[in-house]
Amino acid sequence: NKQVIFKNYVVGSPKESDMELTTSKITLKVPEDCNGILLKNLYLSCDPYMRIRMTKHDRPTYVQSFIPGTPIMGYGVSKVLDSRHPNFKVGDFVWGMTGWEEYSLISSPQLFFKIEHTDVPLSYYTGILGMPGMTAYAGFYEIGSPKKGDCVYVSAASGAVGQLVGQLAKLTGCYVVGSAGSKEKVELLKSRFRFDEAFNYKEEADLDAALKRYFPEGIDIYFENVGGKMLDAVLINMKLHGRIPVCGMISQYNLQQPEGVHNLVNLIIKRIRMEGFIVADYYHLYPKYLELILPHIKEGKVSYVEDVAEGIENAPSALIGIYSGRNVGKQLVVVARD
Ligand code: NDP
Numbered sequence: 143n144k145q146v147i148f149k150n151y152v153v154g155s156p157k158e159s160d161m162e163l164t165t166s167k168i169t170l171k172v173p174e175d176c177n178g179i180l181l182k183n184l185y186l187s188c189d190p191y192m193r194i195r196m197t198k199h200d201r202p203t204y205v206q207s208f209i210p211g212t213p214i215m216g217y218g219v220s221k222v223l224d225s226r227h228p229n230f231k232v233g234d235f236v237w238g239m240t241g242w243e244e245y246s247l248i249s250s251p252q253l254f255f256k257i258e259h260t261d262v263p264l265s266y267y268t269g270i271l272g273m274p275g276m277t278a279y280a281g282f283y284e285i286g287s288p289k290k291g292d293c294v295y296v297s298a299a300s301g302a303v304g305q306l307v308g309q310l311a312k313l314t315g316c317y318v319v320g321s322a323g324s325k326e327k328v329e330l331l332k333s334r335f336r337f338d339e340a341f342n343y344k345e346e347a348d349l350d351a352a353l354k355r356y357f358p359e360g361i362d363i364y365f366e367n368v369g370g371k372m373l374d375a376v377l378i379n380m381k382l383h384g385r386i387p388v389c390g391m392i393s394q395y396n397l398q399q400p401e402g403v404h405n406l407v408n409l410i411i412k413r414i415r416m417e418g419f420i421v422a423d424y425y426h427l428y429p430k431y432l433e434l435i436l437p438h439i440k441e442g443k444v445s446y447v448e449d450v451a452e453g454i455e456n457a458p459s460a461l462i463g464i465y466s467g468r469n470v471g472k473q474l475v476v477v478a479r480d
Pocket residue numbers: 189190191273274277298299300301302303304321322323324327367368388389390391392393394419420421422464465466467468469470471472473
């Protein structure tokens with residue numbers, strides 16, 4: 143059983159050497175005294191929050207730190223090889239929190255979702271049909287409260303969450319602008335995801351001026367993925383009664399001292415509602431979300447771009463790549479295809 147082991151707590155940017163590939167023996171059966179499932183892992187998801195699990199935290203946070211010497215854990219798509227749990231049977235496909243290894247014994251599989259729709263790529267359950275998809279849906283609709291004609295801005299817009307937020311906003315009849323960190327990503331936003339406008343934030347010396355160029359009358363909804371300087375520039379460009387679903391702040395995750403935000407007074411002046419959320423609180427909406435998104439995918443009204451790394455050996459490199467923007471679209475790792 144090839145495994146990616148978390149070596150030790152990380153300070154600053156994560157490196158490949160913070161993880162190690164090892165091989166161990168595993169019996170491909172659920173032990174008799176266990177109510178769990180034995181999984182063959184097919185696709186592993188690389189997600190920004192995993193950096194937070196690589197830090198040893200003094201104060202409680204919303205995810206637990208990884209344990210040095212044990213496999214990295216993350217969302218994945220897997221096939222059930224053996225089961226002693228009433229909700230799962232051999233041959234089922236599932237998605238949920240699994241180990242970065244070829245096979246995982248999950249003793250409490252309550253938090254796994256059974257995959258009912260297999261006429262779409264299974265890898266989509268690491269992205270648009272999994273946790274990032276639900277994140278875009280919950281953040282945009284439940285917190286963003288969008289309406290037709292709203293001016294929407296999305297940062298990290300070509301990523302797993304952002305590309306979908308933009309497309310949901312277009313389907314709602316909004317004007318949508320996205321930013322991303324390369325020319326290729328900006329092209330993708332405009333041509334593939336049909337954003338109205340897009341720009342490379344790395345080429346903008348003055349983010350405030352860039353936002354004024356695209357939103358001369360201001361922003362109704364800012365879908366926050368990056369934090370830091372971008373958030374500061376956005377705050378002065380929000381409209382009265384604007385909404386900011388705070389999804390993530392990836393620009394801050396590797397910093398020991400987070401950057402200060404200077405323009406928060408705009409929350410008062412403009413009566414802005416800024417609200418953080420965690421997708422796990424919204425999983426009860428998953429069936430409703432699937433009902434909305436599956437037809438859009440099948441009819442080609444929503445498209446989804448994945449960045450696929452081949453082989454579990456390449457998982458550490460794929461994971462660290464998302465913190466420097468090397469991924470184009472949803473970053474995932476193929477361990478096996480069936
Ligand atoms: P992405 O697929 O978008 O990958 C991360 C991207 O972030 C990179 O490709 C890069 O794109 C951008 N990035 C990396 N470092 C920086 C930086 N220093 N400054 C600005 N941009 C940077 O990730 P996801 O779509 O999965 O996640 C997007 C955000 O959503 C993250 O903040 C994540 O933590 C959050 N999230 C929150 C959840 C919740 O429950 N609240 C659930 C899931 C995700 P670029 O080239 O454009 O710089």
